[in-house]
Amino acid sequence: MKFVPGSLFKKLWLTITASILITILYSFLLSYLFYEKLYVDQEEKSLLEEGNRLALDYKGGPLSDKLKKDIEWYNGKSESEVFVVNSPRELSACLPFDINYETLVGPEERDKLLAGEAVTKKGYEERFDRKIVAVLVPLLDGDRLEGIIYLYVPLARISELTHDFSLLWLMGGAAFIIIAVYLGFKMTGRLTKPLIDMKRAAENVSQGDYSTRVEIQSNDEVGQLASAFNHMSRSIEEEDERKRDFLADVSHELRTPISYIKGYSEALASGFIKKASEQDKYLKLINREASRMVQLVADLLDLSRIDAGQYRLEKHLFPLAQLIEDFSQKYVPTMEEKQITFQTSLDPDIIMNGDEARIEQILQNIMDNAIRYTDNGGVIRLSLSKHPYGCLLELTDTGIGIPPEDLSSITRRFYRVNKARSRSDGGTGLGLSITEKLVRLHGGRLEIESVMGKGTKVKVLFPVL
Template identity: 40%
Template sequence: MKNLTFNKKILLIIIFSIGFSVLVSFLFIHYLYSKLYVSSIEDSIIHQGKRTASHYHYGELSDEIIEKIQWYNVVSEYEIIVVDDLDELSSYFPYKINYENLIDSHDQSELEEGKYVMKEGFVEELNREILGAIFPIKGDQGLIGFIYIYVPLEAIQDVFSDSIPILLIAGSLFFCFFFLIITRIWKSMFKPLQDLQRLSDQVSIGNYSDIIQTDRQDEIGQLIKAFNQMSLSLGQLEERKKEFTSNIVHELRTPLTYIGGYTEALKQKIYTSPEEATNYLATIQKETDRLSKLINDLVDLNYLQENSYSTNMEPIAIAQLLFDTIDLFEIHIKEKKLHLKLDIEEDLVVLGDSHRIHQVFYNIIDNAIKYSLSSGAILIKLKKVNKAVQFQINNDGIGIPKEDIERIGERFFRSDKARNRTTGGTGLGLSIVKEIVRLHEGKFTISSTQSTGTTITIQLPYLDIEGAEI
């Protein structure tokens, strides 16, 4: 059974159902025969036998009475035999039922006690079943005779002879209708499943473009829609993987090319002055630092995305942490002649990992400065909004295209790919920021237009002064 395919199992179930229906129909007809037809004959025999025997209580079984009974035998549908003694019954037909004598010792005892005895069985001479009964006739001095009433039973096919054509026609129509229904259900169930099997084969070899069109709303329809969505998601994931591989190869190739080229130049002493050699060494150092930062950021991001990672949560005076982070960029702000505006509430407390929150501030402020225009403005806000501490930073640099907004924060994704060398970024900073915010059960949003610049908003759960998280 385990080796059978699903459709073969369903076919076996259908065949079993049909067989079961036929069996139930047979049993039902047999029930009608045995319980209704035979029972009605038995009740009639008992009623007629008792009635006949009761006419002769306390009388004698005279020739006149026997003649009346025999006359009744002629006009009745029953065969009636009247005898004075039980031994005489053995000489009347049928004298054997089921190939055994009509009367045995137990039957004789019952009759002598005044009870009637039912007889049912096969009679060879008639080649059919009979149903009968023997009734004792009482006189003044006890039993004076016996009445034997029996009737040959019609065969079951004879009983239902008038109904069989109707049953055959109704049965044929039923099975034709049943076959049509099963065929429709078969196609309805297995055609989508076969399509799913075909699609799964395509997915297994890396083809994620095919989908199954369906307007079904049942479980199979929901399964198809879920599979379509899974296929599309796998396709998108595959594209992202290819892009990720391409990006990381690109990120590694350029610094390695610089390092290899300048190292070979220094090794071959291909330079014109000590200053040029020093510049080569500086470039090697710069590209080495870039590689180191790239590897560290990748390790850090993977570490943050592991389900087993847990933050070191503690109450943080977040305003002071923000001020300390801003101080680290004082030189860069002066170099680009940026105008820094601060709107910070200084008594705010959050429950979080101070090292990771500092990492969030550092990456976001670093990006805001890198992508600001010279002599531009940066606005930093830190306020309590409802039940959250909201950090917001805005710069008036070049805006991010609308189609790139949703992808900000993906690994290695840069909206302006031409700036990756001048800014020195790895394309992982915002990915790390989003993971840290997620681990703190916060929210990260970004908006950007050419007129207002780019705004990043982060909300973290607020902690009241008693240390209870709101």
């Protein structure tokens, strides 16, 4: 992993390193805060407790020699400096450093002492080259201030408190920084590697290599992003394959009728065909192939508009049974010609809010398939009934059926069960694809069931009022 100017890796690594250094600095500053808050406060509390215990030996009246000797003895045993004076004026003479007694005991402090309250003093002293903390405990006899017990101690520096392990602390801190920065480097590299891989993969995809995938190394947000990228790349690859298949299918579908039209028209134009009956036959073939091309182009335009979201339904309320009955009449001659028995069972109470022209287009596509693939003497049943979904339109035929392996793909564009693509037994291959999309636009669902040699059942579920 290497630094790239302005790279995310560099930014993350510097952020982690800065965070570590700030944390250590913050910890260092906190140590001084604890020094002030814990150590100094503890020393002050300890001096105050010492002074109050010593003051318990005072029984009133002028200070006795015994009390002074006892405190002097205690001073020799105590870590703090302790002495007793009769008045604030004597403090300056007893202290080992120069200080004005009026500065040490001002009017406010004197009032506190007279009220029986101890006075605490903190400040820097040049003689000790450090701060000291002092406590003045009053010795009262009624309202008279007979004496003051003075206790003070120079405060140790934090470096002195940690003298024994300061070097170890310094070495440990340096080791911690090195380890933390190294781990931060490795962790940052691990975090940014999928992003770098995705950047490279995106560049490959932009150059047309849709097979590129990113290795998923975690299940966090970065891992989910990698998964989403793989899904996107896979979808683009599939869409590209569909586009190529679509163009190949369109080319295949148009090439044959164009070849027929070109060949038949050249034969007619060259005068090679003399008989009027033959000319009429070739003209009908040209007309048939031209009609096929017109239908193919119309279907392609419909699919393109649906996919682009430009297909608008003109919905209104109408009785669905009446539309089905009127529509079915135009197929009666064809079914009579093939001797197909047509049976209907339609619920007249079903009212639908939809586009009549598109519903009729759906009916036409499934009816054309039923008649085309039902042999002479077969049966076609068309029913309309209420259903929990809304209503159920069901078309059943006794045709040749659809193989099970083809059922899941039957609504794909240009898909034919007959892989030879014979036009004598198939349309453009777009009818069911358009049908499924129109059904979905109406909020419905298309289901197809089939058994080879027994027939096919097409179910269309629509929501109703």
